[in-house]
Structures are given as structure tokens and as C-alpha cells.
Amino acid sequence: MSALTFTLKYSPAQRVDLSPLVCDQLKELSLAEIAALELYCGKRKLRVDELFTLSGDDAQNIVIKNSNDKLDYIGKDLQNGTISVEGDAGAYLGMGLQGGTINVSGNVGIYAACEMKKGYLEISGNAGDLLGAALPGNKMGMKGGTILVKGNVGERAGDHMRRGNILIEGNAGDYCGSRMTAGTIAVMGQTGRFLGYAMRRGTLLLWNQPTLSASFNDCGTHTLAFLPMLFRSFKSLNSKFADSSVAFNRVRRFGGDMAEMGRGEVLVKI
Amino acid sequence: MIINGVSIDATFAEAFPMKATRAIITAQNEKWAMISAQAMTGFATSVIACGCEAGIERVLDPSETPDGRPGVSIMIFAMGAKGLAKQLETRAGQCVLTSPTSALFAGIDGGKRIPLGKNLRYFGDGFQIAKLINGKRYWRIPVMDGEFLTEATTGQVDAVGGGNFLVLAESQPQALAACEAAIEEMRKIPNVIMPFPGGVVRSGSKVGSKYKTLNASTNDAFCPTLKGMTKTDCSPEIESVMEIVIDGLTKEDIDRAMRVGIQAVCDLGAANGIKRISAGNYGGKLGPFHFHLQEIMA
Numbered sequence: 152m153s154a155l156t157f158t159l160k161y162s163p164a165q166r167v168d169l170s171p172l173v174c175d176q177l178k179e180l181s182l183a184e185i186a187a188l189e190l191y192c193g194k195r196k197l198r199v200d201e202l203f204t205l206s207g208d209d210a211q212n213i214v215i216k217n218s219n220d221k222l223d224y225i226g227k228d229l230q231n232g233t234i235s236v237e238g239d240a241g242a243y244l245g246m247g248l249q250g251g252t253i254n255v256s257g258n259v260g261i262y263a264a265c266e267m268k269k270g271y272l273e274i275s276g277n278a279g280d281l282l283g284a285a286l287p288g289n290k291m292g293m294k295g296g297t298i299l300v301k302g303n304v305g306e307r308a309g310d311h312m313r314r315g316n317i318l319i320e321g322n323a324g325d326y327c328g329s330r331m332t333a334g335t336i337a338v339m340g341q342t343g344r345f346l347g348y349a350m351r352r353g354t355l356l357l358w359n360q361p362t363l364s365a366s367f368n369d370c371g372t373h374t375l376a377f378l379p380m381l382f383r384s385f386k387s388l389n390s391k392f393a394d395s396s397v398a399f400n401r402v403r404r405f406g407g408d409m410a411e412m413g414r415g416e417v418l419v420k421i
Numbered sequence: 422m423i424i425n426g427v428s429i430d431a432t433f434a435e436a437f438p439m440k441a442t443r444a445i446i447t448a449q450n451e452k453w454a455m456i457s458a459q460a461m462t463g464f465a466t467s468v469i470a471c472g473c474e475a476g477i478e479r480v481l482d483p484s485e486t487p488d489g490r491p492g493v494s495i496m497i498f499a500m501g502a503k504g505l506a507k508q509l510e511t512r513a514g515q516c517v518l519t520s521p522t523s524a525l526f527a528g529i530d531g532g533k534r535i536p537l538g539k540n541l542r543y544f545g546d547g548f549q550i551a552k553l554i555n556g557k558r559y560w561r562i563p564v565m566d567g568e569f570l571t572e573a574t575t576g577q578v579d580a581v582g583g584g585n586f587l588v589l590a591e592s593q594p595q596a597l598a599a600c601e602a603a604i605e606e607m608r609k610i611p612n613v614i615m616p617f618p619g620g621v622v623r624s625g626s627k628v629g630s631k632y633k634t635l636n637a638s639t640n641d642a643f644c645p646t647l648k649g650m651t652k653t654d655c656s657p658e659i660e661s662v663m664e665i666v667i668d669g670l671t672k673e674d675i676d677r678a679m680r681v682g683i684q685a686v687c688d689l690g691a692a693n694g695i696k697r698i699s700a701g702n703y704g705g706k707l708g709p710f711h712f713h714l715q716e717i718m719a
Contacts (some may be wrong), residue, residue, distance in 0.1 A: 295553075314553060333551065352550065376488055376524055376570040377552055377561055383489075384555045414548065 152209040154235075155185075159203055159217040165193025166241060167202065169215075170224035174232030174251065177210040220260055226253045229270065242279070245272045248296060258302070262286070267315070270296045273389070280305035280324065283317050293317070293334065299390050306343070309336045312353065318385070318392050328355045331415060335381070339391060350408050350415035356381075357419045358397070367407035372421055374400050422715045426691025427698060429683070429714050434585045435702035436710035439468075439498045440505045441580030441670055443478065443528025444537060446517055447492035451480060457520035458493035461512045465497070466617045467666075469626075469637055473499040473508040474582060474668050476614030487526045488570065494528055496614045498582045498668040505577060506535045513571070514541050521566050527557075529576030538562070538571025581710050584667035584675035587625065587643060587699040588686055593661040595694030597621070600663045602689060603682035613669040613678040625664040625701055640701070659696060672710050680717050687718075 157172065168191040177185055186200035199205070207214070211232040215225065218238035225244050226234045231251045236244075239257035248267040258276035264283045278300045283293035284307055292311035303321035310326070312334040322340035329345070331353035342361040382398035391397055402418040422429040446461065448454035458477050465475035478494040486492035497512070499505035517525045518541055527537060538560045542549040545562040551573075552559045558573040588603070590596035604620035607613065615621075630638035641647050642654040643662045655662065665682055669675040689695050700714055 335552070354550070354552075373567060375561075375568060376490075377554070377559060377568070380488055380554050380559070381552065414550075416550070 152212075153207040154212040154214045155205070155207040155210050156214040156216060157199070157203040157205060159215070159219065159222070159238075161202075162219050163192050163197075163202060163221050165195070166221050166223050167192045167197070168224050169222050170227035172199070172213065172215075173226060173229045174211050174213060174234070175230050177213070180210070182208065218255075218257070220258070223260070226251075229253065239276070244274075245270075248272060261305070264293060264296075264298050266291065267293045267298070268295050272296070272298045274298070274300045274302070277302035277321070278304045278308075280307055281310055282308040283312055283315070284308070284310035291332070297388075299388060299392070301390065303340065309334065309353075312336070318388070318390065320391050328353065328415075330411075331355075337392070339397070347408055347415055347417055349411045351412040352414040354415070355417045357417065360419055361417065363405055363417065364408070366410040366413075367405040367417060368409060370404040370406050370416075372401065372403050375402060375404075375418070376400070378402070378418075422718060424684075424687040424690075424718065427687045427695050429687075429718055430697060430699040431713075431715055432700050433702055433705070433714065434583070434679070434700035434712040435705060435708040436581050436583040436585075436672075436675065436712065437500075437708040438710075439474075439500060439580045439582035439668065440502045440577055441496060441498045441582075441668070442505060442509055442532075442535060442575050442577045443494060443496045444509070444513070444517075444575055445481065445486060445492050445494050445526040445528045446520075447481075447486045447488050447490040447524045447526070448520070449490065449522035451491040451493075453520065453522055454491050454493045455480070457517050457523045458495050460516035460520065462495050462497075462616075463516070465508075465512075466622070468498075468500055468582070472504060473497050474614070474616035474666075475508075475512070476616045476620075476668075478611065478614055479608065487572075488524055490524070496528070496612075496668070496670075498580055498614070498616070502533070502535070502577060509575070510536055510540060513537060514544070518544065518562070518564070518569055518571075524570040526572045527575035529578060532576035532578040534574040535577045537573060537575040539573040541569075541571060542573075578670060580668065580670050581672050581675055582668040583708060584669065584679060584710070584712050585625075585664055585701050586679055586683055586714065587662055587664050587697075587701065588695065589643075589655065589659045589662050589697040589699060591658055591660055591694035591696060595689075596661040596663045599686040599689050599693070599695050600665060602685040603665055606681040606685040607665070607667070607678045610674065610678045610681060612671065612674040613667050615665055615667055615678075617664075617666055620665060622664045622666055625662070628703060628707075643699075654699065656696070664701065672712075675710075675712060676717055679712055679714075683714070683718055 223241040236255040242260040244263040261279040285292040306324035325343035329348040331350040337356040385392040405417040462475040481492035542560040625640040626637040
């Protein structure tokens, strides 16, 4: 069996909702039936084969080729299987992800992995704002699983995050970890302003000293036993995080946000 | 059956179903892991009065422990699941949480999950932090020497308790030397503990007593000083009897431990004053697990 491959024929004028094209919903369908599925493109509906050239038959292993930032909701509510995106992805990539794996070779738009529950998302490029966040009006963002971003992320990564890991090899924008309830966000690069704004609990793990607001208090330097275990859990990743030379267990600990519950922590490598 | 001049009785040890769990204690160095493990498995020789039977299974290399530090594996056995959970939690709270630099992890991944650090977290008074790493939940509890790291739960499994054999010797030093040799070999066997002091018990008991308030009393048949006063099991040359009790995760684990233990005793042989190997049982009516000495040594 070869991967079920969708090759984008042209860049659509409007945004396209790709949420029907997930492994669980396609596994019982023939190639012809998949080709006849309808996708929303702006206010119109298009057949899948109007947008894509189809090949392959393994619905558990989906490849989207020539992908661009007009393709939204890729892998929405995915439960199992793998989706590989060759190119960029639009907004809401992996929204509500419940299992399985999504790989993106390019950049992704806003709200990637928002309200994700389980599974693994790897982004080789940059991610937009609100990575792993809650949808507007909702109180719970990412609830589990792991997100790896090899590039930079936009603002409010992990907003309202509840559980899971967000690993960022590059830089994070402003308000990283804002309103976090729990979970771990690790940033190897630089972080922006208002780090951990209104975070209640959770861990922000940093390689570089951030600019912290006055509502984060210095708790001193420490050797923390859980850190080697956390780093060891990244060993299988295709990432700098898997490299034992980047791991550490000596940190300076800042507690906050004292303007909120104040049980969160910012751990900075020393 | 006679091995190296040591007579192996045609009898059997009788053992009972128990519930068991294993925990891994780590610390800055082996010394402190062992101190914590000894405290956690202290006063746990017999379920008769201790509530559980516990012991150190073995020392762990840093490469074998979850946090990469030196560690010790301990096992706890109890008659019921509820009692086991209570003993585990109170001992973890008083003996490991309190021990400098310690961390506590599950030693059994399968089985029913019972709390390890799940409730100890409340000691953190709201400052405790949960971390889910590789699907396992850990608690970081702030303490005065830094942080106490503990896994939330460990596994509880069905097990076997009360495997035993008796070493009958011509003198007390010879009985003890034989038991020490046996324990040294038996500690190399995984999944078993010998819960009595140093692994050896000198006060084996029988069921019942002339005193109504006691349900166990001295095993007078194997007390050498009573040879002329009771229905004895000691021949005239026997001056000392010691027992080794074994709890294990399975019957096969106890089989293996008994075999290497009895073999070590027999290796010393009659030349070192060891005359007989026997075992304690209740006529086969109480415990479903029977360990026939001659079958084990065949």
C-alpha cells in the first residue's frame, strides 16, 4: 500500500476547509468516493478532485503535496494515522487533535493544534499566533500530546494550555504561556514581552534569560530532579531537544504570575 | 534425599496468596537510597503484627533507575489490597518523603494502580506540581532540601507469601553461618524478599497458643531446648534451628529462591554441622501453595 496522496493542483483563491480529509473518515472510502467529497472553499463547495490530484490507497498515511497557507483545518480531530504536509499549512492545523501524528515541512498559520488532546505535531518551519491555545471564548487550550516547532512561534503560544508539551527550537513571540493552567512550554531561543502573562500553573523552560514582568518573583537557583527525566522523554524526537548536550538540570526558578494564582514557574538555564 | 550429608525432609512449605507491590527509591548516592529503603522496609517482618512484610530486593545501578541516580528496589507484601495501599502510603510518607535527596518511583508498570505519591502531594500545601512524562504522572513536592519527586502510582499484583525452609544444625553459629550463605545467594534472585532481620528468623511460630489471646506461639517442635519436654522434631544432635521465609511475586520465583538457598546451605554440608533441611506447614489445609523440598532440589 502506498500513502494516500493529495497533490494541490493550484492555489485556491479562497481558504479551503480540509477537515473532511482525515484518516478515520477516509479509511472506508474508495479513491473515487474520496475524489467526490466536497470541501468548502470560501462560500463555494469544490470536489476534492477539482483541487487535488489523488493517488495511493493507504488512508492511515496521508500526504498533502504542494500545500500552501490557504489550506485550513488540516488534521482536525484526527484520531490516529499520519498526515504529512509538504509545504505550508493554513490556520487551525491539527485543531482538537486526538491522536496520531501530523508533520508539516513548512510554516503554519494561526491556532495550530488549538485545543489539541493527544498525539504529536511536528512543524519544521514557523508557527503563527495562538499555537496550542484555546479557541476564542473557551477556557481550555491544549490538553495533552506534544508539539515540536523547529522555527519560531507567534504570540500567545500555549494560551490557556492545560497539559502536554510545546517544544520550540526557535523564538517565541509575546505573551508566551499566557493564562496557562498547566503543562510545559520549552523555548530554546528568545522569548518576547509579557512571558507567562496571568499564568496560574505550568512550566516555562527557557535556555535564555527572559524579560520578566514584575509579577514574577525570583525563587533562586536549583537542581531539579525531574528535568533529566523530562529531557530523556524527548530522546526519540527528530529535534535539538533530543540532543543530550542541550539538556540541563540547573536552573534559576521564577514563580508567578503573582497577579494571578502564582503557582506557575519560569525555569531558566544557568 | 541427602545432599552433601544434609538430609532433605520429605515435607513441604505452605504459602498463601498475598498482594504485592514494588517501589524504587533513588537518592544522591547509594548510601542515602539504602538508608531510605531500610527505613521504609523496617518493622515489616511479618503480617502477624506489622501489617505487611517488606524487604529490599536489590541495589539498582544508575542506568536502571528512572532518574539516573543510584537506587534501591523494595517490595511490600500484605494480605489484602487495602492494607497494602495503606502500608505503602504511610511508609512512603514517613520514610522516603522525609529522607534527604530521595525520589520515589513505581517498580511495577502493570497490575492495578495504587497510590504512591498521589496523596503525598498534599504535603506540598498547594505548591506541588504535576508533570506528565512519557505517559506517567509525577509529582514535584517542594521540601526543605529542594524537591521530592515521586511517581503518582505504582502497580499492585497478586503474589505469594510464606515460602520457607528450616536449617537444623549442630550449633547456633553453624546454623547462622549456613543461613547467611543462603541469604547471600537468594538475594541474587529477582522478585523475592526475605522479610525477617537479615533474612533469617530464629523464632518460627506455630498456629495457636495455650493463651487464648495469642493466635501464634513458639514452634516448640523445633525448639532444641524442649527436646525432652514436647513432641519434638529435633534429633539429639540438633542444637539450633533457623528459618528463612520468602515472599515472591510468583510461585516460580519462590521455587528458584528456595533452590539456591537450600543449595548454599547444603554446600556447607554435614562437615559444617548442617544436619537437616525441613519446612513449616499447617498440614496443607491453610495455604494453597505447597513447596515440596525434595521436588525443588530434585
